[in-house]
Amino acid sequence: MAAPPVALIVLLLAAWEVGVRTFAVPGYMLPPPSDVWTAFLEVRSTLPDHIRTTMTEAIVGLGFAIVVGVAFAALVVSIPQLRRAFYPLLVLSQNIPMIVMAPLLVVWFGFGLTPKVLIVALVGFFPIAVATTDGLLRADRDLIELVRGMGAGRWQVLRSVLVPSALPSFFAGLQISATYAVLAAVIGEWVGASSGLGLFITRAQSAFRVDRVLVAVIVIAAVSIAMFAAVHLIARLAMPYRYVSTEGEER
Amino acid sequence: MTAGISVQHLTHRFAGAPPVLALDGLSLEVPQGRFAAVVGPSGSGKSTLLRVLAGLLRPSEGRAAVDGHEVIGEPGGVSFMPQRDLLLPWRRVLANATLGAEIAGVPRAEAHERAEVLMERFGLSGFEQAWPSQLSGGMRQRLALLRTFLMPRPVLLLDEPFGALDAITRREMHAWLQEVWRRDGRTVMLVTHDIEEALVLADVVYILSRRPGRLVATIDVPLPRPRTARDTTTPAFVELKARVLDALEGVTPPEEPRAVPSGQRSAP
Ligand SMILES: Nc1ncnc2c1ncn2[C@@H]1O[C@H](COP(=O)(O)OP(=O)(O)O)[C@@H](O)[C@H]1O
Ligand SMILES: [Mg+2]
Secondary structure, X not given: OOHHHHHHHHHHHHHHHHHHHHOOOOOOOOXXXXXXXXXXXXXXXXXXXXXXXXXXXXHHHXXXXXXXXXXXXXXHHHOHHHHHHHHHHHHHHOOOOHHHHHHHHHHHHOOOHHHHHHHHHHHHHHHHHXXXXXXXXXXXXXXXXXXXXXXXXXXXXXHHHXXXXXXXXXXXXXXXXXXXXXXXXXXXXXXXXXXXXXXXXXXXXXXXXXXXXXXXXXXXXXXXXXXXXXXXXXXXXXXXXXXXXXXXXXX | OOOXXXXXXXXXXXXXXXXXXXXXXXXXXXXXXXXXXXEOOOOOOHHHHHHHHOOOOOOOEEEEEEOOEEOOOOOOOOEEEOOOOOOOOOOOHHHHHOHHHHHOOOOHHHHHHHHHHHHHHOOOOOOOOOOHHHOOHHHHHHHHHHHHHHOOOOXXXXXXXXXXXXXXHHHHHHHHHHHHHHHHOOEEEEEEOOHHHHHHHOOEEEEEOOOOEOEXXXXXXXXXXXXXXXXXXXXXXHHHHHHHHHHHHHHOOOOOHHHOOHHHOOOO
């Protein structure tokens, strides 16, 4: 299953290597993959610290995004009048460019963890809020009536039908947020940080070390994929019924 | 106030354009411990009646009580099996079976224990840990029925519980239902459009008219129990069936004779 993408990547890397060497492209414009690999070996010992910082920001920020996003969805679904009031605000919050927001947050909250976490949360809560709201609103009316007929109160309806119904949508939203979380943390670090992949990139850029920038790009992609995979795994554990094989085929 | 099910002058109009008059002045009394069947063409308000009794739908007019307690707007007083099987896809078979009991406050261990015993009788043993999506239509319906039985309520309301079953399984379920009902003695109201099913299972059959639903006949079924498919050929049974058909005939316009399944029209 993984064979075709791997083959394609190998082919592209080979083409890149050969192309750069044939046309003698200077390293400060585009280094060949072999140089990127050498650069990776150079920085290997300092990378884990940066990765740890960025991942901490991404995960903590995502945690806030989940809390705020789910709270938003719950509020808006239980009080329909709020939906019309809040939705425009929600969309507005996504139209503030992060590049503009990041320096402001640094001015307000300093160079520590806080501004990065806030940026991740700001980027991440939107998909979660929208998807979870949708999931809650689309719960099967008949199932709600069924448990109400059994004598379930508001809380029991929420627990036994609404939450499980909204779970697939929630995870769909979370998956999008998790994918962007690392990138958002990096953007936060760009403005000012003492550690993190964003700082690593800033330093490499000012030293014209394109090879190191590319190392960081690859690491960011890898970390993002890891986050995505982790969310996928949690979703599988939380909703085993969605991954049952019927007659041997996977859904 | 009497025990059992009591419905008085029940009228319900669904709002809309045009409004739909689903029930029109329906009154009936099912004494405690009796098995009643409600038969009528589709659209005659049978499901509407059960939803009112389950406390889920406020009728436009009329009263409804179960064991002397008003049930209108008070869900949770009866054990109700809706027309769709409505299993929770995220609960395994056993957990689906105990849902109603859990909501009714039966301790989980006790509910599980009682469910395990009934699994066998419902032909679901071995599937306790399966997901609903892995069951056949018939199994899903039996599970929904099992769940209804596990709720500790004095009255069972069953809306076409055997609709998705094949004829053989259906006959098994008839035998089984009579047996279980004889033992636990609860009042049952079963909605069906299968006349033989009504006559095999019930002590009394209520016949509703085409929309709006009005009570057109009440037919007592004084046949000995337990009844089986063989009893459907006895003269007494055939005679009762003819009476039900006549009552339905009166409510079915002649240009739409298919409202009654053709195989059941040949009563002498
Ligand atoms: N929620 C609803 N809104 C509007 N009309 C409804 C609703 N539920 C049922 N009806 C109408 O009321 C009539 C009786 O429905 P129902 O009780 O489901 O009949 P039955 O179960 O006997 O087939 C039908 O004409 C149906 O279309
Ligand atoms: Mg119906």
